[in-house]
Amino acid sequence: MRGSRALLLVVAIMFGATPLHAEGRLNVVASFSIIADFVKNVGGERVKVTSLVGPNGDVHVYTPAPQDAKTIADAQLVVINGLGLDGWLPRLLQSSGSKAVVVTASEGVSPLKLGSQADPHAWQSVGNAQIYVKNIRDALAQADVGDADYFRQNAARYLAELDALDREVRNGVDQIPAERRKVISSHRAFGYFAKAYGIAFIAPLGVSTETEPSARDVAAIIAQVKKDKIPAVFLENITDDRLMRRIAEETGVKVGGTLYSDSLTDEKGPVATYIALVRHNIKALTSALGR
Template sequence: MRRKLVATLAATALVSGLVTACSSEQTHGDKPLVLTTFTILADMAQQVAGDAVDVRSITAPGAEIHGYDPTPSDMAAASDADLVLSNGLGLEHWLDKLLTHSTANRVVATDGIEPISIENTNTPNPHAWMSPALAKVYVDNIINALARLQPESAETFRSNGDHYKQQLEEVDRQLNEGLSSLPQNKRTLVTCEGAFSYLTREAHMHEGYIWPVNSNKEITPSQIRNAAAFTTHHQVPAVFCESTVEPGPHEQLMRETGAADGGTLYVDSLSAPDGPVPTFLDLISYDVNTIVDGLKK
């Protein structure tokens, strides 16, 4: 049975000096306030903005994003925002509730990305940030949004964003070079959740998973059987699981297929500053290296 691990972190300090927007009493001086829906977007925006604006995330490091429920203090904080950055693609079903009292401009960071539907649905998979190639689209949308918000800093935003995109391009290069060293039959990624559909599409990999998206439902025997059949058919040497998922289904899949443990992957949230993935660049680099190393087993 799968249960999502809901983080209980109460820290108000967010990665890279960002502060979680947990109170309407927080002040941001003369700088515009940019509010993001989760920590990954906050870090991206901070890399582009530098010190020009105040960037905050509604959710804390380690929090589960899919089923988040904004608190009254979250909604009060949102009423002070000048700009709200969301992922879109159906991730933040709670966004309208959050912005009940907000007049801030809204920008969807995935604009321009071709969505991938969740298996057997017409609902888009929201995890486009997990492709280092597509993460650059996020950065472009953030650059443009910040430039509209604060035109006098537009050149700084573009310069910061271009540097950041170069770093993401390097991660993408490492992914593709690592995969090119593997036999074709090993270029298949199997995870607990189908959170890597965009990465596998952009990297020309096959993708398998136990379940397509996080939910409160129990794992069914047929889901394990299907994942095991896929893993065996593609001769997958190692299978992976996300940090927010209990190990039971992953361990069962390994027992039924003989596949090795590829490692833990990080998806929906950054860690605390002293954790393994305190920035998005750390997260995507960590996952890419873990995937390539795991598939070499």
């Protein structure tokens, strides 16, 4: 038996196969946890997925570690969000010498604009998440033709789950009186959600958590909360909550809970998957905004 294994290893080395090829799994690196979850759902047991930005990490301000260059160098596919979100990745790819195929999951999304910037948080619309999944499906099928049907079947199942999720969100929003469909959140991560589902989000931070609001910005938001009688302030899992609690205190508006924007939790947390993230957010919104 040992001799057979040794012979297989010699053959693999002779033909340039890596251990991951020998295992029959694609080595895929995702820029952050939500993308990684999409890849896992489509790739199943035929892929090995690594997320550079881990659970509860902030992709906007991530600083790559030396180990990330090796992780990228060993990858066959690198799946990124695009739309300016993972702007630190091109330099990392260059420094790693990676030969991986780079897949932009948001390709085909109609981007929202905030001034000159594209809003990168396209996955907040379940319809856009389906575009991500289709792009990932096609990339995996092209990279591993032998497992293409397997990837397509997984994608079809997952896309059906996302269809049901989209209906779930719309049904939840229908429970909220129209005049109460407005909230304050930390940064402008929910523009696509707002457009798709009709809840207005106001945020003191821009599309990136790197930005800092001025005193004038905060004062203007406090005035708007009072004027428009906004029902709830929401915290986010990736941002410091002190500013949002200050706005809540100065306006008397209740804190409606925590919304998950740019990151999943670990497996033991409340939003270990994209579907769990969307369900958590719509439940928090309907609970805080419904009468």
